[in-house]
Amino acid sequence: MAGVSVDTGGSGKKSVDLQIPLVPFIDMLAMMITFLMMTAVWTQIGKLQVSQAGGPSDSSEPPKPTLQLNLTLTEQGYKLTAGANAFDIAKTPEGKFDGAKLVEKLKVIKKDNPDQRAITVMAEDSIQYENLVTAVDKCLEAELPDVSVSAAM
Incomplete structure (x- = not known):
């Protein structure tokens, strides 16, 4: 676990220790990355290839x-x-x-x-x-x- 310790100096007060649970954040990040990768594939599958009429062509050879x-x-x-x-x-x-x-x-x-x-x-x-x-x-x-x-x- 990750932790933060704040030292109050020599005033005699108790030091404050704070434990930050990082494991749930790492789990959430892993799930978000997986979800985004899966949806990126679906957007490529569902894409419709359409070109604008009269637009420039990508081919270097003259069209037949x-x-x-x-x-x-x-x-x-x-x-x-x-x-x-x-x-x-x-x-x-x-x-x-x-x-x-x-x-x-x-x-x-x-x-x-x-x-x-x-x-x-x-x-x-x-x-x-x-x-x-x-x-x-x-x-x-x-x-x-x-x-x-x-x-x-």
Whole structure:
């Protein structure tokens, strides 16, 4: 145990000894370090890799020309633009976005363009954030890992 002794000098008063229990503080510190290390791993696992549209790229080689692929979330549903072609994927009768049809269409485009990796996802102001995240997940499911999020024009 750690202790502090305060000497009062020669006045004849009793010296004051104070025992500070350090073991509980060391235990608490060890638990906090363990907790912080565990949560740091979870933040890395739950991280979503998204880049801003038009931002600088990290690669030193020039990018290969690929298809310009844009996905816009509107009140009516998905609007997918692949080069000069545009596809509308309406909402389900329940009023939800049809993710299955979106993945199906993206996989057809990916099959026709196997080098395609990038897609830009845009959403109107009225679209809920949950629907935007679902659309990004559907793009990743369709093997398009380079997802950029941009404001709808």
